[in-house]
Amino acid sequence: MLETFWETIKTLAAESAFANISWQQGVMILLSFLLMYLAIVKKFEPLLLLPIAFGMALTNIPGAELYHPEFFMTGNIDYGQVLHDGGLLDILYLGVKLQLFPPLIFLGIGTMTDFGPLIANPKSFLLGAAAQAGIFFTFIGACLLSMTGITSFTMEQAASIGIIGGADGPTAIFVTSKLAPEMLGSIAVAAYSYMALVPFIQRPIMLALTTKKERSIRMKQLRTVSKRERIIFPIAVTILVSFIVPDATALVGMLMLGNLFRESGVVDRLVKTAQNELMNIVTIMLGVTVGATATAANFLSIETLAIILLGLIAFSIGTAAGVLFAKLMNKLSGGTINPLIGSAGVSAVPMAARVSQKVGAETDPSNFLLMHAMGPNVSGVIGSAVAAGVLLSIFG
Amino acid sequence: MVEIAKLLTSVTKGATVPSEHIDMMWSTLVTGIVVVFLILVLLVFILWMLGKVLNIDFKSKAGAPKNTKSVPAPAAASASVPEKAESENEYASDGFDEDDGEIIAVIAAAVAAYGEADGKMYRIASVKRKEKALRGNWSAAGVQENTRPF
Numbered sequence: 001m002l003e004t005f006w007e008t009i010k011t012l013a014a015e016s017a018f019a020n021i022s023w024q025q026g027v028m029i030l031l032s033f034l035l036m037y038l039a040i041v042k043k044f045e046p047l048l049l050l051p052i053a054f055g056m057a058l059t060n061i062p063g064a065e066l067y068h069p070e071f072f073m074t075g076n077i078d079y080g081q082v083l084h085d086g087g088l089l090d091i092l093y094l095g096v097k098l099q100l101f102p103p104l105i106f107l108g109i110g111t112m113t114d115f116g117p118l119i120a121n122p123k124s125f126l127l128g129a130a131a132q133a134g135i136f137f138t139f140i141g142a143c144l145l146s147m148t149g150i151t152s153f154t155m156e157q158a159a160s161i162g163i164i165g166g167a168d169g170p171t172a173i174f175v176t177s178k179l180a181p182e183m184l185g186s187i188a189v190a191a192y193s194y195m196a197l198v199p200f201i202q203r204p205i206m207l208a209l210t211t212k213k214e215r216s217i218r219m220k221q222l223r224t225v226s227k228r229e230r231i232i233f234p235i236a237v238t239i240l241v242s243f244i245v246p247d248a249t250a251l252v253g254m255l256m257l258g259n260l261f262r263e264s265g266v267v268d269r270l271v272k273t274a275q276n277e278l279m280n281i282v283t284i285m286l287g288v289t290v291g292a293t294a295t296a297a298n299f300l301s302i303e304t305l306a307i308i309l310l311g312l313i314a315f316s317i318g319t320a321a322g323v324l325f326a327k328l329m330n331k332l333s334g335g336t337i338n339p340l341i342g343s344a345g346v347s348a349v350p351m352a353a354r355v356s357q358k359v360g361a362e363t364d365p366s367n368f369l370l371m372h373a374m375g376p377n378v379s380g381v382i383g384s385a386v387a388a389g390v391l392l393s394i395f396g
Numbered sequence: 397m398v399e400i401a402k403l404l405t406s407v408t409k410g411a412t413v414p415s416e417h418i419d420m421m422w423s424t425l426v427t428g429i430v431v432v433f434l435i436l437v438l439l440v441f442i443l444w445m446l447g448k449v450l451n452i453d454f455k456s457k458a459g460a461p462k463n464t465k466s467v468p469a470p471a472a473a474s475a476s477v478p479e480k481a482e483s484e485n486e487y488a489s490d491g492f493d494e495d496d497g498e499i500i501a502v503i504a505a506a507v508a509a510y511g512e513a514d515g516k517m518y519r520i521a522s523v524k525r526k527e528k529a530l531r532g533n534w535s536a537a538g539v540q541e542n543t544r545p546f
Contacts, residue, residue: 122443129436136428143421155420221535228450229443236442244435366536379436386435390428 020062024296031299032057032291035189044196048169048287052188055291056299059089066090067292072097072181089292092285096177096184101286102170103254108279109170109381110234110258111271113349117375119229120222123329124341124372128379130325131345132387134165134318138310139391151306156180159391161307164191165314166384167198168347173290174251175388179395185294186304190311198351199358201312202319202343206359209323210339214330215363217338219372230263241386247396248389252382318346322376344373347380 013019035053039046059067066087071077077097082090095101118124139162146153153161156179163175164187172191176184194201234256242249261271326342340360344352356373500523508518 119443119447122440122447125436125440125443126433129433132432133429136425139428140421140425143418147418155417155424159424223447226450229446232446233443236446237439240438240442241435244438245431368536382439383432383436386432387428390431391424394424394427 015063017062017064022062022296024300025060025062028060028294028296028299029057032060038193038196042196045169045192047283049189049192049196051284051287052185052192052291052294055089055288056185056189056294057291058288059292059295067093067289067295069182069293069295069298089289093289093292095282095285096173096289097181099174099177099250101282102174102177103250104282105170105279105286106251106255106385107258108274108282109349110255110260111262111275113255113259113262113378113381114374115233115259115378116225116230117222117371118378119225119233121372121375124375125379125382126329127322127326127342127345127376128381128383129345130342131318131322131376131380132166132383133321134314134316134346135162135384135387135391137317138162138165138314141313142306142310145306145310151303153303153306154180156395157183157303159395160187161310162314163187163384163388163391164194164307164311165318166347166380166387167191167195167315167318167352168381168384169195170286171251171347171384171388173286175391178392181293182298183303183307184290185292185299186307187311188290189294190308194311194315195348195351198315198346198348199355201315202346202352202355203359205316205319206323206340206343206355209320210327212363214327214339215360216367217330217335218364218367219338219341219369220336222371222375227263227265231260234259234263237382241382241389245386245389245393247392248385251385251388255381255385315346319343322346326376338367338369338372341369341373341376344377345380345383347377347384349377349381350374352380353377 032053035049035056038044039049039053058064064087067089068086071082071086071090072093079094082094139158142151142153142158142161143155145151146158160172160176160180160183163172166172169188169191172187173184176187180187238249238253238256241252258271258274261267261274322342322345323339324342325345326337326339329342330337330339338360340356341353344356346352353370353373353376357368357370360367360369500520504520
C-alpha cells in the first residue's frame with residue numbers, strides 16, 4: 001500500500017507544474033505578479049489590468065491547458081476543436097476572436113459618456129482627430145524598425161502597435177485581435193499600462209509645448225445643449241461614420257447605441273444593465289482572455305520590448321499633436337482656446353481631460369478646463385474608432 | 397483612397413515590411429490622417445448645422461427675448477439682479493420664462509435677508525439680464541466643488 005501511495009505521489013510530482021515549468025513560464029508568472037501589484041497597490045487601471053495579469057498567470061501554468069494559442073493561429077479556426085478540446089480560456093477567447101467583447105464594452109462606455117461638451121463645441125472634434133496622429137506615425141516607426149532589421153514586424157503588426165496611440169483599450173484589442181492576434185497580450189498590457197501612466201506621460205509634453213500665458217487662457221463657457229441635439233447626435237455620428245468607414249461600424253455603432261439609450265431617457269433599465277452588469281461581465285472575460293494570450297512564447301521577445309517602446313512613442317506623439325493643433329486653433333481663433341485641452345484628444349476618458357484640468361489649474365487655480373477638455377476627450381474615442389476602421393479596411 | 401491602399405496592401409500582406417514598400421507606409425499615413433480628419437470635419441459641420449437649426453427653432457418658439465423688466469419690489473432689496481446661470485435657450489425650451497418674476501422674488505428675498513444685518517432697507521429699481529461670456533461666481537464655485545478631487 002505504501003508503495004502504491006509513493007508511486008502516486010511520484011506520478012503527481014512528475015505531472016505537476018513544478019516539474020514541468022520552463023524558465024520562460026516562470027518569468028511570465030513573476031511578470032504577472034508585478035502587474036497584479038501595479039493593479040492592486042498602484043491602482044493602474046485595475047479593472048482590466050488585474051484580470052489581464054491573472055489570465056497571464058493562468059496561461060503560463062504548465063499542464064493546466066486552459067488556453068491553446070495554436071487553435072487560433074491558422075486563418076480558419078476549427079470551432080469544433082475549440083469547443084471539444086479547448087480549455088476554459090479557449091472558449092472565452094472566442095469572444096475576443098469573434099470581436100464580440102470590445103463592441104460590448106463600447107456599448108457600456110456609450111451609456112456612461114456625456115457628449116454634451118463636444119456638441120456644445122464641435123470644433124473639439126478637430127483636436128480628437130489631431131491626436132490620432134500618434135497612431136499613424138507609430139505605425140511608420142514600427143515599419144522603419146522592421147526595415148532596419150531590429151524587429152520583424154509585418155504591416156499588420158505595425159498597424160496593431162500604432163493603435164496603442166489611440167489610448168483606447170477596447171479599440172486596441174479590437175484591431176489587434178484581427179490583424180495580429182499573436183501580439184494581443186503584449187499590446188493590451190502596453191495599452192493599459194500607458195493609459196494608467198497618462199498623467200506622467202502627458203504633463204511634461206504639455207508643459208514643454210505651451211507657454212505660461214497660453215496655459216492660463218480662460219475659455220468661454222460652453223452653451224447649454226438641448227435634449228434634441230443629444231438624441232440626434234449618436235444617430236448622425238453612426239450614419240456618417242459607418243457610411244464612410246464601414247469597418248468602424250461595430251465600435252462606433254455600439255458606442256452610439258449606448259449613448260442613444262442614455263440620452264433618450266426611455267430605456268433606463270437597458271442603460272443600467274449596459275453600464276453595470278453587462279460591462280462588468282464582459283470586462284472580466286475580456287481581461288482574463290487577453291491576459292491568457294500572453295504566453296511565454298508570444299511575450300518574451302525583443303518584439304515586446306519594441307512594442308512597449310513604440311507604445312510610449314505613440315502616446316507621446318498623440319499628446320504632442322493634440323497640443324500643437326490646439327495651439328494652432330488658438331492662434332486662428334484669436335487666443336480663445338487653451339492649448340492644454342488638445343492633449344485630451346487621445347481617448348483615455350476621463351483621465352486625459354483630468355490631466356488638462358490639473359495642468360491648467362497649476363498655472364491658474366481658478367481656471368476650469370475640465371468641461372472644455374471633455375469635448376476633445378470624447379471626440380478622441382470616436383477618432384480612434386475611425387482610425388481603427390481605416391486600419392482594418394487597409395490591412396484587414 | 398482606401399481601395400488604393402487595399403490594392404497596395406495585397407502585395408505586402410503577411411510579409412515583414414521590406415524597404416521597397418516604403419510608399420505603402422506613407423500612403424497609409426496620409427490615408428489614415430486624411431480620412432480621420434475628413435470624417436471629424438464633416439461631424440463638426442453637421443453638429444454646427446444641427447445647433448443652428450435647433451436653436452432657431454427654440455428662439456422662434458420662445459418669441460422675442462425680454463431684456464429688461466420692471467418688477468414691483470417684492471421685498472426690500474438691492475438695486476439689480478445681474479446674473480442668470482442658464483442660457484436663454486435652455487429657459488425657453490424648458491418653459492421657464494414665465495417664472496422669471498418668481499426667481500427675482502426669491503433672489504430679492506435672499507438679498508433682503510443679507511441686508512437685515514446692517515439695518516438698511518432696499519428697493520428694486522430695475523432688473524436687467526446681464527450677458528456674461530465667462531463663468532459666474534456661483535457657477536465657478538459649483539465647478540470647483542465638482543472638480544476638487546482632480
